[in-house]
Amino acid sequence: MTMTTHDQRLVSALVDWIEKNIDGKLQIDDVSRKSGYSKWHIQRKFKSVVGVSVASYIRNRKLTRAAIALKVTEMKIIDIAMSYGFDNQQTFTRTFSRHFGVSPGGYRHDTGWTEGKMLPRARV
Numbered sequence: 361m362t363m364t365t366h367d368q369r370l371v372s373a374l375v376d377w378i379e380k381n382i383d384g385k386l387q388i389d390d391v392s393r394k395s396g397y398s399k400w401h402i403q404r405k406f407k408s409v410v411g412v413s414v415a416s417y418i419r420n421r422k423l424t425r426a427a428i429a430l431k432v433t434e435m436k437i438i439d440i441a442m443s444y445g446f447d448n449q450q451t452f453t454r455t456f457s458r459h460f461g462v463s464p465g466g467y468r469h470d471t472g473w474t475e476g477k478m479l480p481r482a483r484v
Contacts, residue, residue, distance in 0.1 A: 371484050374394065374395055374402075374406065375417075375482045382418070382421055386422075391406075391414050417479070422444040422445065425444060428478075437449060460474050
């Protein structure tokens with residue numbers, strides 16, 4: 361797929377919108393509706409510009425922000441999980457552990473950061 365200036369502007373606007381709405385249950389369907397394109401088409405456009413799928417971007421940004429919250433706040437893990445749209449603490453713990461290689465509680469108490477696993481906001 362050839363990337364156009366229109367695609368870059370569209371994806372840039374979507375990244376802005378995703379970042380403003382990252383809290384809660386943000387889904388590909390929401391991004392698709394916002395873009396005015398089908399899920400299939402917006403996934404192709406997004407990946408061609410950002411380099412990762414919409415779902416991966418959303419999941420990894422949520423996990424990155426949750427990891428930061430674990431380090432810089434005293435919020436309960438369940439509250440962090442809920443604030444980033446996870447259905448329950450078990451799902452959050454499983455997803456977080458798979459991504460970072462340590463449980464949220466373990467991550468909070470570890471003195472280091474896992475920057476290599478964090479996904480910064482896309483710059484489009």
